[in-house]
Amino acid sequence: MPIPEERLYHSRKLNIWFAISSVVMTVCLLWMIAADYIRPWKDYQEDYFLSKAALARLEYLTASRNDRQEAIAKAEQRLKDAKEYAAQTSAEERAELESELAHASLEFRKANDKWSRTAQPLDVTRDTYERTLANYGEDHPRTIKAHETVLREEAKADRLRVEKEKWEDQKKQLEARLRNLNGPVREAEKALRNLQMVAEEARKKDRQYRGLLPKAGWLASVPVVGAVINAPLFDFAAPKNTPARKQVNQLVLPEVRQQLNYLETYTTDRCTTCHIAIGDREFSKGRLAEKLEKSLPGINEALQDRGLDPYAYPEPPKTIDGDELALGEVTPFWGNLTHEDQDTYFDALLERVNDYLAQDGRPAIKLGQPTLAHPDLDLFVSVDSPHPMAKIGCTVCHEGNPQETDFVFAAHVPETHEEQKAWEEKHYVHRLGVPVVTFDTVAHYWDRPMHLKAHTEAGCAKCHSEITDIGRFRGERKGARLNLGRYLFTNVDVSIATT
Amino acid sequence: MPGVIAASSSVDAIKELINRLCRPYSFLAIAVAGLIIFLVFYRRLTKPVVAGAIGAICVLIFAASAMDPNFRLIITKADNVPIVIMLFTVTFFLWLSFRQAAVNDENLEQGKPLTESGADDKVLVWPDLVYIEMIALILCTALLVVWAVILPAPLEQPADPNIAPNPAKAPWYFLGLQEMLVYFDPWLAGVIFPGLIIVGLIAIPFMDKNPRGNGYYTFKERPFAISTFLFGFVILWVILIIFGTFLRGPNWNFFGPYEYWDPHRPAALLNTEFHDLFWISFLGRALPENFIVRELPGILLVLAYFMLGPLVLRALFFRKMYRQIGAIRYGTMSFLLLVMLLMPIKMILRWTLNLHYVVGITEWFLNI
Numbered sequence: 001m002p003i004p005e006e007r008l009y010h011s012r013k014l015n016i017w018f019a020i021s022s023v024v025m026t027v028c029l030l031w032m033i034a035a036d037y038i039r040p041w042k043d044y045q046e047d048y049f050l051s052k053a054a055l056a057r058l059e060y061l062t063a064s065r066n067d068r069q070e071a072i073a074k075a076e077q078r079l080k081d082a083k084e085y086a087a088q089t090s091a092e093e094r095a096e097l098e099s100e101l102a103h104a105s106l107e108f109r110k111a112n113d114k115w116s117r118t119a120q121p122l123d124v125t126r127d128t129y130e131r132t133l134a135n136y137g138e139d140h141p142r143t144i145k146a147h148e149t150v151l152r153e154e155a156k157a158d159r160l161r162v163e164k165e166k167w168e169d170q171k172k173q174l175e176a177r178l179r180n181l182n183g184p185v186r187e188a189e190k191a192l193r194n195l196q197m198v199a200e201e202a203r204k205k206d207r208q209y210r211g212l213l214p215k216a217g218w219l220a221s222v223p224v225v226g227a228v229i230n231a232p233l234f235d236f237a238a239p240k241n242t243p244a245r246k247q248v249n250q251l252v253l254p255e256v257r258q259q260l261n262y263l264e265t266y267t268t269d270r271c272t273t274c275h276i277a278i279g280d281r282e283f284s285k286g287r288l289a290e291k292l293e294k295s296l297p298g299i300n301e302a303l304q305d306r307g308l309d310p311y312a313y314p315e316p317p318k319t320i321d322g323d324e325l326a327l328g329e330v331t332p333f334w335g336n337l338t339h340e341d342q343d344t345y346f347d348a349l350l351e352r353v354n355d356y357l358a359q360d361g362r363p364a365i366k367l368g369q370p371t372l373a374h375p376d377l378d379l380f381v382s383v384d385s386p387h388p389m390a391k392i393g394c395t396v397c398h399e400g401n402p403q404e405t406d407f408v409f410a411a412h413v414p415e416t417h418e419e420q421k422a423w424e425e426k427h428y429v430h431r432l433g434v435p436v437v438t439f440d441t442v443a444h445y446w447d448r449p450m451h452l453k454a455h456t457e458a459g460c461a462k463c464h465s466e467i468t469d470i471g472r473f474r475g476e477r478k479g480a481r482l483n484l485g486r487y488l489f490t491n492v493d494v495s496i497a498t499t
Numbered sequence: 500m501p502g503v504i505a506a507s508s509s510v511d512a513i514k515e516l517i518n519r520l521c522r523p524y525s526f527l528a529i530a531v532a533g534l535i536i537f538l539v540f541y542r543r544l545t546k547p548v549v550a551g552a553i554g555a556i557c558v559l560i561f562a563a564s565a566m567d568p569n570f571r572l573i574i575t576k577a578d579n580v581p582i583v584i585m586l587f588t589v590t591f592f593l594w595l596s597f598r599q600a601a602v603n604d605e606n607l608e609q610g611k612p613l614t615e616s617g618a619d620d621k622v623l624v625w626p627d628l629v630y631i632e633m634i635a636l637i638l639c640t641a642l643l644v645v646w647a648v649i650l651p652a653p654l655e656q657p658a659d660p661n662i663a664p665n666p667a668k669a670p671w672y673f674l675g676l677q678e679m680l681v682y683f684d685p686w687l688a689g690v691i692f693p694g695l696i697i698v699g700l701i702a703i704p705f706m707d708k709n710p711r712g713n714g715y716y717t718f719k720e721r722p723f724a725i726s727t728f729l730f731g732f733v734i735l736w737v738i739l740i741i742f743g744t745f746l747r748g749p750n751w752n753f754f755g756p757y758e759y760w761d762p763h764r765p766a767a768l769l770n771t772e773f774h775d776l777f778w779i780s781f782l783g784r785a786l787p788e789n790f791i792v793r794e795l796p797g798i799l800l801v802l803a804y805f806m807l808g809p810l811v812l813r814a815l816f817f818r819k820m821y822r823q824i825g826a827i828r829y830g831t832m833s834f835l836l837l838v839m840l841l842m843p844i845k846m847i848l849r850w851t852l853n854l855h856y857v858v859g860i861t862e863w864f865l866n867i
Contacts, residue, residue, distance in 0.1 A: 106785050113775070120767035127765050 037232045040427070041405050042246045044274045044370050049244050051365045053209035054357055055282060055291060056202045061298030063199035072195045079188035086185050094181055101174040108167035115160040122153045208243035248405060249273045253393045258402070269393040269402040271410070274370040279381045279389055284373040285346055288365075290331035292349040297328075299356045311356070314348035317341035379473050386473070397459030400450035401442070408435075411442050411449040457482040514567065518755025521746055524850040527843070530738045531730075537597075538726055541718060542605070545598040554590070567757045573745050577650045582671055582744045589737055593729075599716035607719065615715040665749045665762055674743030675736045681751065682845045684856070684866035692838070696731075699835040706828045723820070731839055770855035773797045790862055797858035801867055804841075809833035 086094070129146040136143050179186070204214060211226015213219055229238035229245050238245050249272040256267040277283035282291065293313075300310030316325040319336040330337075330345055337345070354364035374381040380397075381389045387397075395402040404410040407427040414420035420439060428435040443449050451458055460479050464470045467486040470479035477483075520529065537544055544550065564570045574583050603613050622628060669677045679688035711720040718725055748754035749762035777796045778786050787793045812833055813821050821829045848854040858867040 102785060106779070106783075109779060109785075113771075113779075117769050120769055123765040124767050 033232050039405065040407065041248075041273045042230075045246045045276055047363075047366050048276045048371050049209045049211075050363045051277075051367075051371060052243075052282075053206045054353075054362055054365045056206035056209060057357075057360070057362070058291065058295035058298065058353070059202035060199055060206060061302055062295050063202055063298075065298050065301055068195070068199075072192065075188070075192040075195050079185065079192050082184045082188040086182065090181050094178070097174055097178050097181065101171065101178060104167055104171040104174055108164065108171050111160065111164040111167050115157065115164040118153065118157045118160050122150075122157050125150050125153050205243070211244035247273075249276065250403075251390060251393050253391070253396075255391065256393050256396050258395075267393055267395060267402050269395050270405050271394040271398075271400070271402070272389075273405045274407070275372075275394075277371045278374050278394075279377070279383075280373055281377055281382075282373075283367060283371060284375070284377060285342065285367065286331070286334040287373075288367060289334065289342070289346045289349055292346075292353050293328060293331045295353065296349075299353065303356070308359075311352040314345055314352070317345055379478070395448075396462060398450055398456060399448040399459065401446050406437075408437050408439060408442060411446045412439075413443065413450045413452060414439065415452055454481075514755075514757040518757055521755050522753060523742070523846070526742065526746070527734070527738065527846065530734055531843075534729060534733060538718070538722075538729070541597050542601040545594055545601050547598075550594050550598070554594075557590075564756065569759050570756050573756070577652065578668075578671070579744055580646075580650055582740065585671075585737070586741065589733075593733075596716055597718065600718040603715055603717050604719040607717070613715045666747060666751055668743065668747070671740055671744060675739040678739040678743045678747070679842065682842070682849055684864075686864065687867065692842075695835065695838055699839075702831060702835070706824065706832050708824050708828070727836065727839075735839065735842055769853045771853045772855055772859045773800070773857045774859065776852070776854070790860055794858050794860055797856075797867070801858055805834065805837055808837045812836070 125146075129143070129150045132140070132143045132146045207214055208225075211223035211229070212221065213224050223244075226244045229235065229242060235246070240247065248270055251269045251272065252266065253269065254266045257264055258267045272278055281287050296311060296313060303310050313328040316327055316330045317337055318324060318341075319333055320338060321336065323333075323336075325333060334342065350365065350367070357364055377385065379385055380387045383390070393402070394400075400411040401409060406429070407423070408429075412423070414423050423439070424435075428438070430436070457479055460470060460482055461467060464479070467479070467482055470482065472478070520526065544553070565574065573579060599614060603615075605611075606613055668674065676688055676693060679692065682688070683692070707724060709721060709724065711717070712724075745756060746753060748758075748760035749764075750766065752764060752766045754760055774786060774793050774797060778784055778793070809830060813829070817829065817833070824832070845854075845857075848857075856866045858865065860866065
């Protein structure tokens with residue numbers, strides 16, 4: 001057939017159209033990926049990670065304080081002395097042992113490889129023999145031949161095993177001799193490691209939560225790890241709960257059922273995607289205040305090293321009973337302070353710490369919704385509480401739309417009109433000037449929007465259906481508002497109520 | 500089957516031989532040799548008498564094999580029936596297309612018109628097109644109904660992570676990839692290679708500048724394109740599916756077509772890494788502690804394969820093609836070809852040297 005010359009369409013015009021449409025398609029795809037990737041909950045997680053990193057930094061400063069540094073210096077000196085002594089007394093012997101050990105390790109590796117290459121096929125050969133025996137009987141030539149092969153391979157494997165074990169024993173003896181020789185050095189190293197570990201762990205945690213490479217180098221301050229594990233299209237790859245990995249957190253709760261019109265199914269709560277600190281004790285005000293208070297001496301030493309003025313402790317408030325508290329020793333009496341004093345003291349501490357962090361070029365520690373622990377973690381949320389989060393979840397008490405990760409779609413309910421206005425400005429997502437969804441729409445369509453703070457105890461009645469079966473916890477009667485409601489409900493005179 | 504004491508017979512010897520020939524290395528070697536012979540002698544082999552005789556022999560062997568209980572068990576499993584059908588349909592359509600190609604090639608050499616030329620290209624939609632389609636639709640539906648009734652899809656119990664089937668086989672269209680997992684890291688076999696297969700297929704029209712062979716069957720006018728495609732399709736896809744369907748049993752061990760699928764049969768795992776071969780066996784020294792240094796020989800080998808490979812191929816085979824299609828197209832084509840050839844090369848290295856990974860950076864989950 002002759003090669004056709006005519007075309008139905010003008011090729012060059014088609015090429016131009018193809019180029020234009022390809023560019024448009026590429027832009028659309030990139031926009032789609034960006035729209036899918038850029039989510040508000042990632043910012044909340046970022047705040048949490050940076051706050052964790054900042055707290056780790058404070059731990060590091062505390063662990064690096066001068067008194068601890070002195071202990072580390074002494075331990076380093078002990079290690080140095082031990083090494084010098086070892087070098088003077090047994091350097092030659094050590095070098096010889098290390099060389100022999102390297103040789104023995106290599107020979108053992110080779111012998112082990114040879115032995116395993118015979119021992120593994122031997123299992124197959126034995127299996128073949130047993131099959132032949134079962135299929136053909138003992139006296140069959142095939143069986144006899146298979147048996148001879150097994151015996152031959154067993155003998156070879158035995159020879160190689162003896163050789164392997166010889167090198168293995170030699171290796172173990174040399175390692176034992178080296179261990180004895182290095183005993184004092186190892187002990188000194190262990191003591192030093194224990195002292196340094198706290199600071200080292202804190203430093204490592206700091207770098208992990210900031211998404212930095214573990215070791216310093218020319219990329220030390222570039223968040224390479226964070227960029228890689230959170231890269232678009234590849235953010236599925238890193239293991240779950242890797243520090244600095246932004247992920248949707250969900251609790252699958254088979255025992256918590258929800259009715260979806262025609263379907264009764266288990267609940268999946270994704271609240272912890274934004275409320276990532278909900279179970280983290282470090283983010284409860286009392287614990288955080290304690291940590292900040294304890295970190296001030298370390299911060300002050302760091303400032304003094306730079307020739308800057310240290311921070312003074314905030315003015316200690318009085319306890320509820322009127323007792324005076326010493327400077328820098330307020331947090332042990334946290335429960336004895338009024339809420340107002342707690343807030344004032346905490347704010348003062350936080351201001352100082354955040355000021356230091358700003359000087360260090362770090363973002364401030366944030367403590368506020370959603371980066372905030374649940375109140376009364378011993379009663380709710382924590383693993384050893386009567387209401388562990390992994391079993392109960394969040395929406396069984398608080399209601400709302402459990403599977404949403406958008407603020408508005410999750411059916412958050414503003415307490416006041418002013419709050420609604422503020423939330424509209426902060427959380428509404430607009431497309432072509434129109435919000436994608438409004439609070440009113442969600443309240444209209446989602447049957448169970450979130451409880452207001454004052455109504456949270458209504459959720460208790462789902463399980464504590466008698467109300468009076470909400471018991472005491474650590475000597476304190478819980479569910480007071482709910483019990484009062486029950487009392488009013490059961491004791492109100494209906495005839496009066498309806499007039 | 501085990502437990503049966505039987506006297507040896509010539510039938511057993513033949514079965515034993517076939518079981519041995521079906522081992523991965525021999526099976527693939529025979530398949531490749533068969534493909535080469537077929538492509539070289541396609542004109543003779545596709546003659547109806549010759550092809551019919553070969554087909555009849557194959558059917559007889561298949562029918563005789565069906566008398567073996569183990570073989571029967573495999574081919575009559577509901578999931579495997581389509582693959583049995585595929586054995587025959589792929590062979591048939593290969594023969595059909597090559598027969599037409601052989602006829603056209605002979606006609607071209609003799610200056611005669613092609614089979615496809617001379618016919619009136621225009622046909623009426625009704626009845627020529629739609630009526631035939633409707634009849635085919637009815638017959639296919641009837642076939643599917645009969646098939647569904649005779650071999651219903653098994654409705655098994657709900658999935659239980661505590662009870663996994665052994666072997667856990669992918670659907671037939673992924674068995675080729677599952678077989679590749681034996682030789683390659685999951686990232687490569689499951690993500691990179693399938694992606695490159697699709698990309699490669701999409702790229703073909705942009706790389707192929709040969710205007711011949713459009714609209715008519717031929718082999719002579721497009722030998723490289725057709726051979727490469729058939730190698731990739733028949734050897735690296737269909738044969739691997741057949742292998743995964745019929746010859747992989749419990750624990751993904753190899754079982755010959757007449758062997759009982761014993762889940763307790765041991766298999767020796769003797770994998771060696773390239774860094775062991777290079778540093779320990781060849782240089783006689785311990786492995787370097789730094790993993791980059793440790794894997795450097797493997798990395799250099801892979802880089803050399805992809806960088807020098809195109810140059811070597813151009814010098815040996817593709818001078819004319821390079822002049823025709825230019826550097827960019829040639830570079831893309833040679834890259835895809837080298838990736839495709841990586842599969843059989845890796846398989847051969849596994850069978851001969853027990854080589855597991857050429858580059859094994861487990862610290863970064865990067866293994867080649």
